[in-house]
Amino acid sequence: MGENRARHTGGCLCGAVRYEAEGDPLFAGYCYCADCRKASGSGFIPFIGFASTAVRFSGETRQFRSKSFRGGEAVRNFCPVCGGLVFGGEVGKDESHTIYAGSLDDPSSFHPKMAIFTRDRPAWALLPPDFTAFDTMPE
Template identity: 35%
Template sequence: MSASITGGCLCGAVRFRLDHAPVAARACWCRDCQYLSGGNASVSAIFRKAGLTVTGRPRRHEGRADSGTAMRRHFCGRCGTPLFSEASDAPDHLAVRAGALDDPALARPGSTIWTASAPPWGLVDPALPRHERQVAAVPGAP
């Protein structure tokens, strides 16, 4: 891929650039992602961490995912936009929130995870592979 992929937060205080295409994308219905997305599934594109450039100073929140994995979630400290997440068991990858990408079409999900946590009204795309819990998007990725 020759063009860079760019994104950032709502207020413009944090911007990022990646020099390669995502390796996967998926929708996640875990409770953490429901909090991050305002109640819906969170859609993320999975990228190799190498080639990431960030301008501005994102804040981060560290915790454990429902899977037990230690997570580091980055967001804008000014406007609160969720930007990306890093999982301790996938140190070479990061999950970039579709809404933070300048072109969110790049994050078209290829699967849905944590469907067991979706509320009864949650819309889970029937055309995508579904997983009740966590599965790796790519070997070694969150």
């Protein structure tokens, strides 16, 4: 990874799972879908997307798979020690990975601009007024 590019690091609560991503994210926002709400125990999951070539992971993860909106599988990776949700996607298979922004070492590097699955947003989960909102997944 180059020295002059932005670097994003983070990991789970106990530190057993870590990642390093280089460059600017492809996208960043909030997901209000029912699966993300249940996985996070919150009203939404803040996420950042990176190309798989821009991110490296270390440590062993466990995976939870569920049916995705487009019919494939959604893969969520979490730490088997502390249970911390860290990233989405299958390493070595997917072209991009979704990092869960709550796992960032420096949360100030998260700059969300969009909201997805707003049709599923509970009334008590606020939607920032300057976000681009999508009822489901954008094309």
